[in-house]
Amino acid sequence: MAAQDRLTATLTHAEINAPTPLRPLPLLRVDGLSVSYGPHEVVTNVGFELGRGESLALIGESGSGKSTIARAVLRLLPSGGRATGRVAFEGQDVLGMSERGFRPLRGRAIGFVPQDPANSLNPVRTIGAQAQEAAALLDEPGRAIRKRLILETFAEVGLDNPQRVYDSYPHQLSGGMLQRVLIGLAILPRPALLVADEPTSALDVTIQKRILDLLTRLQHDLKISLLLITHDLAIAAERANSLVVLKDGVIQEAGRTAAVFSSPASAYARKLRADVPALNPDRYAALRDVGFRTLKTGDAATPKIEVSAVTKTFTVDGTTLTATSDLSFTVPAGTTHALVGESGSGKTTAVRLLLGLEQPDIGTISVAGEQITGRSPEALRSAWRHLQLVYQNPFTSLDPTWTVEQLVREPLDRFKIGTRRERDARVREALADVGLGEHLLSRKPAALSGGQRQRVAIARSLVLKPDVIVLDEPTSALDVSVQAGIVEVLLTLQASLGLTYVFVSHDLALVRQLAHTVSVMHRGRIVEHGTAADIFDNPQQPYTKSLLASIPSGVADPANPPHARPRLMAAAE
Incomplete structure (x- = not known):
């Protein structure tokens, strides 16, 4: 029977009454x-x-x-x-x-991989000791056999030196390695x-x-x-x-x-x-245009921030480690400069140097023409009034026993700015700037959502009316929807008040939405620098290209499914 005939052939009684395949x-x-x-x-x-x-x-x-x-x-x-x-x-x-x-x-x-590996593993016990507890689920009586299975599973999840991992304590491993450990322990019983x-x-x-x-x-x-x-x-x-x-x-x-x-x-x-930032890179284009006009018109001749040839080393257990090497960048007033890179790239050290919390071995840093390097904390007090920091996790950076009013007001009290009535007015103004109402003044951090806590942290940094705000991963602990609200607040404030931001993040999609200029850091050095368009549309360095390739696109690649991609070992972390 021809193929076309089969399409029109009469069904037999047996075919009509054949049982439907069970789902x-x-x-x-x-x-x-x-x-x-x-x-x-x-x-x-x-x-x-x-x-x-x-x-x-x-x-x-x-x-x-x-x-x-x-x-x-x-x-x-x-x-x-x-x-x-x-x-x-x-x-x-x-x-x-x-x-x-x-x-x-x-x-x-049923296996389980929790969100935070640092809080899921006992810090005073080795990985091996904790893995043995998970291996007890295998009903394998021999400890040596259980250890062999553990090491094999660690290798299976991409840990390139399973024995070293087995002997290590959690603080001796990176976040990515700890997450691999948890995945390994979860799949150990298959x-x-x-x-x-x-x-x-x-x-x-x-x-x-x-x-x-x-x-x-x-x-x-x-x-x-x-x-x-x-x-x-x-x-x-x-x-x-x-x-x-x-x-x-x-x-x-x-x-x-x-x-x-x-x-x-x-x-x-x-x-x-x-x-989702990766899907909407130009969402805040109108707000960012104010800063881009500054770059294009040449108003950036005198930078608000200037970091020149800064090197910082630390000595740990007799070994000298270079945290930053020959670090140089400038930030024009009214723009956002992003420092991006993986953990260990030197971003946090750069922030501490910029704030004067660490002093460089060599090099200079100035903010608004005032030199930060080589000065004592007492001498930096005036600079800190105009240079504020928003931390990564507002839940730990805000005193849990204080109310919102006390938290936002404290910088004014410390610098003895204005009368009591003037301070009250500035607290309410700062809260309004970040979209929070006065009904929150008496609440404590635990009674706020994650997005509200971060807005309080931003209001606290704004209350002194600073020129420069350093934002250290300010949205990494927030959902994308809450994050979007925070980004809009930051860019609106920048457009209206002319604020200068240094934005530290590993979220490159968010950086593209927010930043005007970008420095890519790797092992303490800046490997690529340019406008956001330069970095994202025409990256020159392999390291930058690898970072950009890691941004979730929201579209699966059927030609190159994840399970068929080359294994990436933990050594790369």
């Missing part, structure tokens, strides 16, 4: 899941399926319920949490099981499901890419299903077969990644997409 049972099925703490429901009627060997991403802002759902699946809800509905793993309802009945599944069949809760949010962009490539490769090679929790839609789009978009514990949208990403149906999913 494969999903590895994980969640139906009508709700989670409450007392009378407060934080997750409402959530449902999704995850097939064997597939990946699904739960995405949304902080408070959307992502991690709560993961903890419900793992039966790790904190005291007071109550989950209802059905969570079926390999057909078994885990919510209805006793803790004793579920315990053999946790760690063995689980069917791996739950990864924001596994790369605290990592540099290049290490983030390696970790995500590793998870995708392990998923493919070991046929592991991956439940990925992330706030970054670009990462989710690259790494997951399906997406579930959450807001306030309620599903806003769900489906195959390509459909949700290319044509989001919900307003919230569209907002998340708009807030």
Whole structure:
């Protein structure tokens, strides 16, 4: 029978009544899941399926319920949490099981990779001692055999010297290596499901890419299903077969990644997409134009910041380490200069030198024509009034026992600026500048969201009306939506007040949105310098190109899937 004949042939009675092939049972099925703490429901009627060997991403802002759902699946809800509905793993309802009945599944069949490796490992015990505890799940009685399996798994996740890692304490390893350790411990028992809760949010962009490539490769090679929790839609789009978009514990949208990403149906999913820096590099172009006009018209003849041939070394255990070498850059007034690079590139040392918290071995630094180098802290007091810092983590940089009013007001008190009434007015003005209302004045940091805390930190730096603000990873601990609000605040203030920023970040997509000029640092040296357009559109150095290649594009590359890419060993970290 010809092919075209088969299309029109009459079906036989047997063909018509043939049984429909059974749909494969999903590895994980969640139906009508709700989670409450007392009378407060934080997750409402959530449902999704995850097939064997597939990946699904739960995405949304902080408070959307992502991690709560993961903890419900793992039966790790904190005291007071109550989950209802059905969570079926390999057909078994885990919510209805006793803790004793579920315990053999946790760690063995369902693995978990937490967000922060530094807080997930005991700092006073070696990696090997902690790995042996994880290896106990293998039911292998011989310690020597367990150690061999541990070392083999460490090699499998790209740790190039497994024995050294095994013998090390957590503080002796980089963040990327620690995350690989946690992934290795999670896959050691060869689980069917791996739950990864924001596994790369605290990592540099290049290490983030390696970790995500590793998870995708392990998923493919070991046929592991991956439940990925992330706030970054670009990462989710690259790494997951399906997406579930959450807001306030309620599903806003769900489906195959390509459909949700290319044509989001919900307003919230569209907002998340708009807030991803990698997908919207020119979002703040109008606000940045003020600074670009300064560069183009030649108003930058006298720089606001000038760093000239600065070298700084430290001696650790008798060994001299060079933190910065021959560092030079200038920042015109009213513009943003970004220092980018991986951990260990010298960015933080450069900031400490700029603030006068460290003194260089050689070289000079001046801010607004006032030399910073070679002066005592007492002599720098006047300079610090015009040179302020916004730290990376506002939760640790703000005194938890003080109110917002006390925190913002303190710089005015220390410099004895104005009368009490004038100080009160300036506090309220600074809060208004960053979009916060007076109703927050009596609150303490714990009663604020992450975005509100960072706005308070910015208001605190603004209250003295400085000329220069140094921003040290000011949004790395924030969701993309909160981050977008902070960036808009910073650029609006710069455009209206003429502020000069030094922006330190490993998030290159964010740098492209925010910065006018960029210096790329590698091992204490500036390897490339230029305008943001020069660096991002026409990079010259291999190191810069590797950084830019690590930015999540939001589009999977079917011609070069992550599991087929060359293995990147931890030595590169």
